[in-house]
Amino acid sequence: MVSFLKKFDTKFVRNINSLVDQASDETWAETNCLSCANCCKVMTPTFTKSDLARIAPHFQMSEKAFYDKWLKTDPETGDKVNRIQPCQFLDLKTNMCSIYEIRPIDCAQFPHFKRKPFGDYNHVHEQNIEYCPATFLFITKLQHKIEAEFVW
Numbered sequence: 001m002v003s004f005l006k007k008f009d010t011k012f013v014r015n016i017n018s019l020v021d022q023a024s025d026e027t028w029a030e031t032n033c034l035s036c037a038n039c040c041k042v043m044t045p046t047f048t049k050s051d052l053a054r055i056a057p058h059f060q061m062s063e064k065a066f067y068d069k070w071l072k073t074d075p076e077t078g079d080k081v082n083r084i085q086p087c088q089f090l091d092l093k094t095n096m097c098s099i100y101e102i103r104p105i106d107c108a109q110f111p112h113f114k115r116k117p118f119g120d121y122n123h124v125h126e127q128n129i130e131y132c133p134a135t136f137l138f139i140t141k142l143q144h145k146i147e148a149e150f151v152w
Ligand code: SF4
Pocket: 031, 032, 033, 034, 036, 037, 038, 039, 040, 110, 111, 131, 132, 133, 134, 135
């Protein structure tokens, strides 16, 4: 599966967006994230400036106080990320996000199936396969579709 994904570094698939849409729709029809929540348990979102500006006031906190309480800066990427896992906003009894309506954009977009061009995000899917069952299923489905149509 990893070698399949790596080929997107050098190969162009003509109708990739359509195949991604099909694989994504099929994956979500078979996936219940509330029985998983693994992304919230073992990974961290990146908090953007606009995420901080939206979420900190929700807790009547300044952005600085919110950062100091919950976040740290990744020394390699400079990203603002959670200090702890599972995420402090995950309700562990229900697997639901307690700030769902205002959650970071990274959470809202995860697992980024439809980010375009697909070939620029193969490394993201490669990382997420390990943690996200939906990504594993999505890439499995995509691989079947592509190998049925192309000499890969
Ligand atoms: S890890 Fe993947 S399947 Fe599990 S809750 Fe997150 S997005 Fe859904």
